[in-house]
Amino acid sequence: MSATAPLVELRGVSRRYPGVRALEQVGLELRAGEVHALCGSNGAGKSTLVRLLGGVERPDEGELRVAGQPVSFASPIEALRAGIAVVHQETHLVPQLSVAENLFLGRELRRGWRLDWPAMRARARTSLAQLGLELDVDRKAATLTAALAQLVAIARALDLDARVLVLDEPTSSLDASEVERLFALVRRLRERGLAIVFVGHSLEQVEAISDTITVLRDGRRVGTHRARELSREQLVASMLGRELASATRGAARIGGGAEFLAARGLGRRGAIEPFDLAFQPGMVVGLAGLLGSGRSELARALFAADRPDQGAWFVDGAERRLSGPRDAIERGLAFCSENRKLDGIFPSLTVAENIAIASQRHRSRWGLFSRGEADGLARASIERFRIACSGPEQPVGTLSGGNQQKVLLSRALTLEPRLVILDEPTRGIDVGAKAEVEQLVEQLAARGTAVLFISSALEEVLRHAGRVLVLRDRRVVATLEGAQLDAQEILRRIAGDARDG
């Protein structure tokens, strides 16, 4: 199969955003009749690659070839004309239009100057039937399930005579039987000679559907393998670890003293199965698992950002019900979300305001806000974390990702928390800032602050955590500490015991 010339080829493609290298010298070959999976953790460069293929963005370096000819797509339409269709994670159907209308949106069939609805309906029916779909073409898109909407979006792409079909996380909102249905279709399309790119997080799904697997990490291609020749553990290892063999165990903070915070049976339906977790001062607990395994969901439940529907917290031994983030902060918790822009920063407020805001009510007298005090606080943080900014008065929205992250860490620390939850604090920031964030974790632990450390980079987790919870499919599947804390063991647990037993 690999003897055939690739339909689409990427050569040495790079794409940079301010402060981040999203893709660095990546090559990729897509062949007819092949399902090619793209794997990698958050920020590995998968979405950027998909955007380049779909003509949404253009590479800074390198070239894109279609059928051997170098091309440059100015827009998604040009990519479509070249036969590359992308079906995005959230399908882009117009909810108030019918299935047929959605299928022909922007390229309506006409008879003279009038729209030819009978023809469009008929053709919609046949193209859906080809996918094995019996669907009323007059149904509004809004009434379709996520799975059906996905299939309609694929039908739309195929009706444009696509030769390359890119499915960007198509299974994220589908249940098991829907996934099976989608995969049956994908296999049929493969037999028809389409080249298919599959972006997904579930190892089972990648294993089930793909012929070839390319693993990306930190914007680079780690390797391309025949799916058959790659074990699940090898796949996980190449996705998560930089130099796992030499991953050094750090101070392995296990803390000491009395448990000041515990979660017992805390869970939230559809987000995270009930879990137990306890913290002593100075303890670093790591969460390991793939994207979508429930790491962030666990963190958000613990912080009461998404309210758990079962279980309880114990603060200094007494049972408490945390009503929300405000309550959690009051009990000594602090949380840095993985999504800085959406959940973290106030972009048009200044560095000083962003840092001072969370602890404002503890400092404030008579509800007054002292700019001088906030500036002082900000100056100390700017110096301590080496935040690159013009001063406390710079709006945070104009800082780079790494510096925004440092502002958020500063904000959390002004609360003088007993437990800091850091969800992917090193994601999307440059190497120097990463090292500084890691250093901070050690400093905090040494001072007696407990840390819940979440990272896709396993070596980071191993470096700091004295206890690691492994998550899979929204469930804590193992709690490892001491001698069990070993990269291979964690990888084995992430990959799933099923195949070992």
Add this chain to the structure above:
Amino acid sequence: MADARLAWWKSSAAKAALGWLVVLAIGAAISPGFFELEWREGRLYGTFVDVLLRASPTLLAALGMTLVIGTGGVDLSVGAVAAISAVLAARHLQSGGNAAMALTLGLGSGALLGAWNGVLVRKLGLVPIVATLVLFTAGRGLAQLASGGNVLTFRSDTFASLATGTLAGLPLPIWITLASLAALTFVVRGTSFGLYLQACGDNPRAADLAGLPVTAVIVSAYALCGLFAALSGAIVAADVQAGDAASAGLYLELDAILAVVIGGTSLRGGRVQLVGTAFGALILQTLTTLVLVQGARLEFALIAKALAVVAVCALQSERWGELLRRRPRAGGAQ
């Protein structure tokens, strides 16, 4: 890295001020008597003073509106609330009540109605336009019910002095407006509430996660907006010595929103530009006065307002600034 802190002359308030100066210059050019002032019976008279006086009710409502828009919301019920306040105060005075109580009644009702808006927005999760449309629609009806469909005239020199009184040679409403601007500026810049308010508008999700009292902040912002709308209505009632449910505060919400937009506060919320809003309201009133002084029909004032809005908003827009800066480069300077 260049200093990202805005130079004062690049601030939104400065741009709105610049817009006002341009309008004033046009005024001076086409209407020679525009800046003429006269001192009579311990009070300053003249077209310019008149502009400041007439701008006051709109400006007061616009200040409250700025807070609500700062939270990422909007309040369409401002005019209706002004009418309710005017009618309640007039009714109390008509039945022989005292002026202080009348004012308290008016302002209190405004704050309560505003809080109601805030509860609809935050607790019921209604979109602000819809939530405040409820009171926009019902409010004037309520005012009409309270007034029995009549224009409620009253005689109370104490209450009338709210609009006609003089302090240090200037009409009282101008002082009330200045004091309100100063007070609210302090609230926004110097209190926790002001900081939280802007944060809630800038990024509501982050505000929740940072443990800010989001509900209290939103409800307070709408309550303050209602309070200032009511103050605006009370001054109008004092001016004509009557509470008229049909005309008090008519179109006040639109002028207030316009003033806020001209002043440079983003409709998406975030940074609040109270001083910009003040200049925005002044631009609107100056244009209206100019058209009237010229003896032209009031309809022209509306068109002039619309043009001014487009011009100042273009000045405030970053996209526009970029286009203007880019042009010389594209032309191949160097």
